[in-house]
Amino acid sequence: MAGKALRATQLAAARGNLWEGAVRSGKTIGSIMVWLKYIRTGPAGPLLMVGKTERTLKRNIIDVIEQMVGKKRCVYRAGAGEVVIFGRTIYVAGANDEKAVDKIKGLTLAGAYMDEVTTYPETFFRMLETRLSVEGAQWFGTTNPEGPNHYLKKQILDRARLHLRHDGTLVESADPSALDVARFSFVLDDNPSLPAAYVDALKKSHQGLFFKRYILGEWCLAEGVIYDSFDEAQHVVDLLPEIVRWMCVGIDYGTVNPFVGLLIGVGSDNRMYVASEYRHDSRIARRQLTDAQYSVGVRQWLASYEHRGAKGVAPSWIFVDPSAASFMTQLWSDGVPGVAKADNEVKDGIRSVSTAFGANILSIHRSCRGVLEELPAYVWDAKASEKGIDQPLKVDDHSVDGLRYGLHSTVHEWRHLLPATSLEVAA
Structure with missing residues (x-):
């Protein structure tokens, strides 16, 4: 550890200490080093470790600590809500919704x-x-940037007493109302230990909003077109290569709104392809379908699809809009294999799709008219951004939702296709 990362560990003496900025910039390792020292030398009493979920906390932090100090000095007690580090028992908790506050009341x-x-x-x-x-x-914390109106930015970071800025300058606030908080801001290039090829690939795979936040470490508004890296000339194809695996179908369920299914496969060229689209819009057809009829329609669509002389495909997974419980039940009763709830983490899913487009490992067949029409018009909700919330405008988003369901639910299966290295995409 050197440079800004080392300096931040030396300055982390405030009541609140937060490392914020780009991915893979040294934030996590530096903050963990300070936390491990605090476990050994901080005041006596209960300690707490928090993540978005307990699972992500284990993956992002606890597993890293275990690698650093060894399994004997870091013992995670699954199901008990505890981890023992250097013999000190520490509570662990997830904080992904409003109910999480009940986990720490009274502590x-x-x-x-x-x-x-x-x-x-x-x-x-x-x-x-x-x-x-x-x-x-x-307290010690890490985060990637969000919008400039996020409560953490406006109410905590902007009022910090100490700020180690992106350019390495140290600023101390003269405002008597400043909070006892030290803020450490990082960009990707602050980490000198990363291979140049990895850094280059990481920069290329992040576009627009995600480049500004996760590479440059900027707190910027989510505005404009969401998939601004999508380029029809680059990402739309008329011919598909040999498909070595039909990875999944992503389904966005609708009755009054359109029902969409997108078939996604991995080609012999190690790229992903949206090969075909099933779409029923009851507003155009003037006829709503039942779950049973949709099940028949999806099965007939997959059975009749032809590719290079072969008729019928059997995708490994069929990921369905998690709110469509009755339709999943129908598919199960009809004996359709591989049916599962889609991962509906909206922003993480958008980042996964954006990464695939940015890395140029995703193309769409020209026959998929619904998704091709929706992609250029899929935009961030400006009014929500003003309130510090990142969310898409809920207009004509059925095919793009199906794409997100398919891509994000299988991210662990295609991460290795990213160029140069297994780049960071939302898991």
């Missing part, structure tokens, strides 16, 4: 470590601050 804490802080509801963050009541208690 008296001597310290806390928070991963992915911007994903927490404000009520949870505020409650956690009140729980740090042991004398000398500190």
